[in-house]
Amino acid sequence: ADPVKIGFVTTLSTGAGAIGQDMRNAVDLAVEHLGGNMGGRPVEVIYEDDAFKPAVGKQKTDELVKKDKVDFVAGYIWSHVLMASYKSAVDNGTFLISSNAGPSALAGKLCNKDFFSTSWQNDTTPEAMGEVLNQRGVKKLYIMAPNYAAGKNMVTGVERTFKGKIVGKDMTKFPAQLDFSAELAKVRAAKPDALFVFYPGKHGAQFLTQYSQSGLADSVPLYTTFTVDSISLPRIGKMAEGSLMTLFWSPDLDNPANKKFVTDFKKKYGHYPSHYGAQSYDTIMLINSAVEKVQGDLSNHDAVRAALKEADFNSIRGDFKFGNNHIPIQNFYLRQVVKDADGNYTTKIVSTVYKDHQDSYAKDCKMN
Amino acid sequence: MTMLELEDIETFYGQSQVLFGMSLSIKEGEVVTLMGRNGMGKTTTIRSIMGLTPARGGRITFRGQDITALPAYRIAKAGIGLVPEGRRISPNLSVEENLIATASKGTSGNGKWTLQSVYQLFPRLQERQTSMGNQLSGGEQQMLAIARALMTNPELLILDEATEGLAPLIRQEIWACLTRLKKDGQSILVIDKNIKALSEIADCHYIVEKGRIVWTGNSVSLAANSKIKHRYLGV
Amino acid sequence: MDGLLLLEQVLNGFQLGLLLFLLAAGLTLVFGIMDMVNLAHGSLYMMGAYFCATFTGWTGSFLVGALLTIPAVFLLGVIVEMIALRNLYARDHLDQVLATFGLILFFNETTRLIWGPIGLSIPLPEFLSSTVEIIPGAPYPVFRLAIILMGLLVAGLLYFIVARTRLGMLIRAGASNREMIGALGINIRLLFTLVFGLGAALAGLAGLMAGPILSVEIGMGEGILILTLVVIVIGGIGSIKGAFIAAIVVGLIDTVGRSFLPEILKLVLSDDSASTAAPAISSMLIYLLMALVLAIRPQGLFPPKGVGK
Amino acid sequence: MSSPDLLIIDKLVKRYDGLLATDDLSFSLREGELHAIIGPNGAGKTTLIKQLTGEIASDAGAIHFDGRPIRRLSEPARSHIGIARSFQITSLFPDFTVLENVMLAVQAHQGHSFRFWRATGKEERLIEPARALLDDMGMEDSADHLVAALSHGEQRQLEIAVALATKPKLLLLDEPMAGMSSEDSGHLVEILRRLKSRYSILLIEHDMDAVFSLADRITVLVYGRAIATGTPDEIRDNEEVRRAYLGEEA
Amino acid sequence: MTLLSPRVLINAALLLLLAALPFLTDMMGDSYYTGVTSRVLILAIAATSLNLLIGYGGMVSFGHAAYLGLGAYIVGIGAFHAIEDGIDWMLNGYYQLAATLILSALVALVIGAISLRTRGVYFIMITMAFAQMLYFTAVGIETYGGDDGLTIYSRSDMLGLIDLNDEKSLYYLIFFSFLAVLYLMHRLVGSRFGAVIRGSKSNEARMRAIGFSPYKYRLTAFIIAGTITGYAGFLMANLNDFVSPSMMHWTRSGDLIIMIVLGGIGNLFGPLYGTIAFMALEELLSSIPLTIGGLNVGEYWQIIFGPLLILVVLYARNGIDSFLPGTRERAK
Ligand SMILES: Nc1ncnc2c1ncn2[C@@H]1O[C@H](COP(=O)(O)OP(=O)(O)OP(=O)(O)O)[C@@H](O)[C@H]1O
């Protein structure tokens, strides 16, 4: 039979390539777990590198859709790459599944029947963080995040749920702020109960280093989202140890699918998977569930969509269900950086913050 | 003893050949001139000697050493001092820096040209000591170029149109200076259009035409040979 | 705005400025004095950080790592110069920009190949990772003091070499007058190679000083390179003094601007628009500064003597 | 037969840091005359030319040209009222042909150049005068050569042709003979002799044969001041000029 | 120059191929290449206009991508308000076009007026600085998506004259626009105006001495190039259905420069060749199907591309142009 073709767009080159590599590893593992088969048809995954540029991502998506004529396009780490590529896929009637990026527009007003996500909407994770801060009795909060769309989403998220007073907020330069000493000095002067930051990817390591050198760690505890992850932990674990973050998933999340994923991933690649990998693994499993449901017959577009929407598979997060906007409704956990038995840094779940949490843009989505 | 010897030099700029078997020789202590109209290859000959536009054919020896294929700085180190056509002063060095940056005691190590002695020769330079190279007038630059070459205390001094753009008084001083240098045993190769002055100090003249030597002789025979002068020098 | 905070921010700005100067020094040396636009300066800076991380890992000591890094980057610079760049001195800036841009791509990807995409960290010894309280109530990282010290040291040394020594004269002369300086007995090729190596070593020094605080990763050179270019352009290309002053001005404006701009804007704008406008404006601040300086002084603040008119 | 003054310089000053390059200089140039300026190196001759063309600003004093003050005019504006110069160090458009060099100068004086469509290569209004000028200078054979391929002598000649193409009233020549062989400078002297009747010329030159045979009047500049003005014979016999500049020559 | 030199033939053949491209891809049943070539041609328009500045005028503008972004944002903002707020006239392509041209010209006027006072590397840096300011402005405007960019849900409405949603119509609009720009450049460079621009690159001091004030001519060239590139941005937005600040980042300006140098600067067809070469290299190198020691060579394509750039600079100074038969047209 003809293979089921999946295009997977992620960042493989440049310094951000580490994330793409983790995602690809997870996808490869998923395909391996499926025995290279979906609904009786072989699976072919075509990886494309967006080089961290929207224009390239868009062109690669075009290529996948028009030239390779794939059945599903998936991947996408970055909001701006996803936004640039999005129309190329859905306008041509190809399903688009985001394995990471979760801009608010696509969850709300611009939601689309052929667009799905196996990650989250940007705001939800910090919303959970706001809740955590309330629970922990934080009254005065200082916020730092880079000044771009995702950064603003994160801040909006925390502000939406946090009930105390925000005593200071710095939206730092994006893309590259080199030095945070000025902001850290302001934090010290403001004397908050806690510091919340969002510094994804390489900025995370940079921020943490400077935070730990500043001596602030003793007086102002740090709460983060997407700043520390399994990719950066081996390098910055020592500085991040004990710090708290929220997420929908953690390697120690207790369910059979996740156990299998994490164990096999570690066996195959020698380190913990990141949430990027987990989401990508779920992407493949989601596609598989739909292909199985239609018995490998992808010609009926509506049937495939309905099958995707059902999301009838064993997710690494346990139960999986979509909201009306095709974004998962899911639990959020508080996690903490710890050392595992082998001396490697990882995260463990401290508590469940939200059960079945839905993003707040879903109501703007006119799709049903 | 021969100081410099060129045998059948052939030199090209890219594809175009400019020197076609140029030969000449300079003995120790001699003042030799190279004459000819514009564009005949005088400067190119100098560039070949200095290794700036290396000869593709022939052989150049300096005090017995083959220097044909040496890089320019080795040739300079071997004892040739150059006053180039067009002065080539460093615009972003002061007058004094221009002089000392490349100064050297010479091959024998007891060079007699020092800051003091060149300032004595060109008092105008001392007045402009701290000016940057690009602030000098044309003539001041020319003086500086000559002083700079002297400061390397060369065995052989090469002057390519060194009196161009100099006031008559200074020009006379330079000739006087060359005369003194010659008396001290300095070997000199000089290109200039001022035939009268050259004739007084030169031991030997070479006339260049289209990349070859077409005539050679001493001042007496040059003076006698007005046909040659008219034909090759246009005077 | 309280006084102590302002004082602390000024210190922070000063420190950022001196870090920029460390990078700008090598760049202005090669760029201004040898007339070579070397965009790959940022790559050499990155190599400094990676080498230092690696050597520190091997030897277990940051100081030994740092001491090994400087000759290593010097050597790397020499090799790069000999293979790729020595034929470009006489070319126009466009060619140099392009070739060295090619080098950036090469270095970034080679680094990814060798060290992987994730980046490294440089652990500091105890005495450097502590803090001292120079301003009451505001412990200041010792390592940042070390950066300030190193910046001042390099500034002094370089100024001395370029302005006062014969080597400095030759370097300056060589750029405008390469052929002639050769014909006067100087091995200009070697000289340039060594100077390029010196520039590289300075970049490496900047890298190993920046690495422990700004993190060590691929592409770390590009962002800071632009900033550094801005610094040397404001200062006047080729002027060590200009680079020094401009670096400190840029460091101060950037830091102080970042920390007080929102408050200042709030005086004229509504709270909301002030807090949205502030980060955008502070990103632009140094570019604005550069445009302003060049609009008034097209050759920068301190153009070196004797170039141009 | 003294004709009116075309150029009057009054107490002109140019200061470089501590140095007075032009020091309270006054003199005038008559319509149709060839006025030579001589003086030791660094006396301020080139500086004076730069002040006259507007390349550098003067610190004090006045310049009158054709009856009007011009000290405040820009360099291009001065070219438009009829001042042209040649450069001491050849300054041409090296990647243009000889003809194109002259055409560009012609173009500069035919109104504005915001003309975007017609090919200059087909514009008789540019080509015609340019060719005529080259014919006049005896350079017609090299019209289509690139400047970079010309001999030094020809380049010096082209310098003058480009200046003439702007149809000047006053021609400022800065050492036009520099670096020329005796033959070529002889040739150039002939050309200047012809031009003399048609233009007013200010000539700077260290070649005394040329100066004495061409000049109507000579002004001697020393340290930015005029120490003498007069006919060639007067200057030749001036003791002070001999001491400061000429030496035994002449 | 003979009319039918091999060089002319090669150029003509390339244009013919481009003219027929949509039909060729139709025959191959793969419309992907029409889209890719549209992109190439739009970039070639931008590169050609930049070539006027760099190749003929010696003004190395390092901020040219800003105009691309400017034009694209006009289309994006128009579509945004037309859809979000129902302001229908903002979707009108002619209004958008007029706004694009006027705005790009004005921005070029302001940037040029200040930048052209400087020379050399200072000019490179100040043009980059202005472009970065525009970039950060775009990042800062949340309404239009900030850094995430703006998806364009409706292409410019050309009132029935031409349907930009049709791939082929759009392609031919782009193709003929490119031809027009090419012809315009050809005329411009040979005209009196062009002579002044080239002369000012060759020897500015001499230009002033013979009575030109190069500044206003340079400024005009700067505005012309900016406006044309703004137009290219208008086309780009309609092709991509998307605009984001990253389009204006200084590295994109760098790409444009690489394109014209690859093709051979100061040469009419150079930018087209350069753009094609740049895009083809990026595509080919990144899809090298070679795996060494578990590493996919394609993912490290810049290890090859970087040194390739250096080789071009070192050994092929006129880029692709130096490989074409016949002598290079002298920078006219
Ligand atoms: N860089 C160059 N490239 C190509 N040809 C050149 C170059 N330099 C000189 N030539 C040519 O070589 C020939 C000899 O030039 P050269 O400078 O040696 O003459 P010269 O005798 O010194 O003349 P002059 O008296 O004008 O200085 C000339 O025809 C000149 O056009």
Ligand SMILES: Nc1ncnc2c1ncn2[C@@H]1O[C@H](COP(=O)(O)OP(=O)(O)OP(=O)(O)O)[C@@H](O)[C@H]1O
């Ligand atoms: N930009 C400048 N800055 C400082 N001093 C300068 C500058 N330009 C020229 N000078 C000085 O002004 C004086 C006059 O220079 P100018 O070039 O006018 O001399 P000149 O009479 O033309 O000499 P020459 O006959 O040698 O060409 C010189 O001493 C020179 O060093």
Ligand SMILES: [Mg+2]
């Ligand atoms: Mg010569």
Ligand SMILES: [Mg+2]
């Ligand atoms: Mg002079």
